[in-house]
Amino acid sequence: MATIDASFEPVRPARRADWLGRAATFCYLAIAAGQLLFTAFILAFYYPSSLSGNFAAWNxxxxxxxxxxxxxxxxLFFAAHVLMAAVITFGGLVQLVPAIRSRWPAVHRWNGRLYLLSALALALGGLWLTWGRGTWLNLIGAFGISLDALLILAFAAMAYRTARARRFADHRRWALRLFAVASAVWFMRVGYMAWGIASGGAGIGKAMDGPFDIFLAFANSLLPLAVTELYLRAGAHGTPAAKTSVAALLGVSGLVILAGSAGAWMMMWxxxx
Ligand code: HEM
Structure with a gap:
């Protein structure tokens, strides 16, 4: 990610402050804090029960x-799903660290393969859990998470193809889009908590069928994707005003993510x- 890369460059005195890069780094650190808490929860709650076969403990x-x-x-599908969930959540954070990419390219390549494999397994396994096993509270939620699965599959294919073709600028864009949608289930949890703190839970239905539930069913992937797209466009050819606006958006997003992650840790995990 070039903007995080930029923070590792020596700062030249005459250079204009790179607010977009700083805001992206802050937003990444907020995401990392929240996703590390999610990983810790999965490792502590689902790993011992799933690996020892004590599946009843999930309930x-x-x-x-x-x-x-x-x-x-x-x-078994549920067990595989939660085991892979920690791999993708932690693996995505590792993939985005520029120092790892430049110093240990082999780690980036192997972790990247594992990340793509887990994305495939979670998207296909998640679709089966939803439609094959019939795990849904309402149809709109089921369609929302299915859209996320399709986006994961499409962006994973593009990230893989562009890496194989050594088109690294394109690969970076598709990999960031993939990270945005592969983080959707985590964004959903953080989104519920941030909204709950801000509004006291307005628009949340008993069967997750209120207006906010319907919004978040699709926004969990489309909102982070839209912010990623704005960030990519501002970084590539944005005017100074556009860069500042996107930097502000990333700064606010980071703060919301920190509040939502703290809430998720306290209430959900x-x-x-
Ligand atoms: C790609 C990243 C994903 C991660 C990290 C992830 C993570 C998880 C976790 C941790 C759980 C356990 C429930 C909990 O404790 O909150 C879970 C359950 C589940 N996931 Fe995923 N998941 C992902 C993708 C998907 C996708 C794309 C779908 C659907 C297409 C899906 C469908 C489900 C279903 C149906 C359950 C069971 C929910 C329940 O019984 O309450 N997941 N997932």
Whole structure:
């Protein structure tokens, strides 16, 4: 990511302050803090139960359809899904660190392959959990997360193709888009918490069918994707005013993400550890 790269360059005195780069670095650090908490929760809550075969322990946490007695394939798909969830969440953060890319390119390549594989497994497995196992509370939510799965598959294919073709500028763009949509389920949790803190939960329905639920069902992937797109365009050929506006947007997004992540840790994750 060029803007984070930029923060590693020596600063020349006459150079205009790179607010877009600084804001992108801040936003990345906020995302990293929130995703590390999510990874810690998955490792502590789902790994011991899934790896030891004690699937019934999943249901200590409210789920739509976690462990179901007699449903061997559904339980195995769920186990694979939560095991891969930690790989993709942590792996995505590693992929975006410029120092790792430049100093240890082999780590970037191998972690990239693992990231693409886990993206594929989570998107296809998630589609099966939703439509094959019938894990949904309302159809709009099911369509929203299915759209996310399709975006993950499309962007993963583009990130892979451009890397193979050594078109690295294009690869960076598709990889960032992939990161945005592959983080959607995490954005959804953080979004619920940030909205809950700000509004007291207005528009959230009992079966996740209120106006805010419907908005977030699609916004969990489309909103981060839109912000990523603005960032890419401002960085490539934005006017100084456009760069400053996108920098402000990234700064505010980072603050919202920090608040939502703290809320998710306190309300959604730590109570079950
Ligand atoms: C790509 C990144 C993804 C990650 C990191 C991820 C992570 C998770 C986690 C941690 C859970 C356990 C529920 C919880 O404790 O909150 C879960 C459940 C689930 N996921 Fe995903 N997931 C991803 C993608 C998807 C996609 C694309 C779909 C659908 C197309 C999907 C469908 C589901 C379903 C249906 C469940 C079961 C929910 C329940 O029973 O309450 N996931 N996922």
């Amino acid at each position: 200590a946490k409210p789920l739509i359809k976690g462990f179901v007695a007699g449903d061997a394939s559904g339980n 730590s109570p079950y550890l």
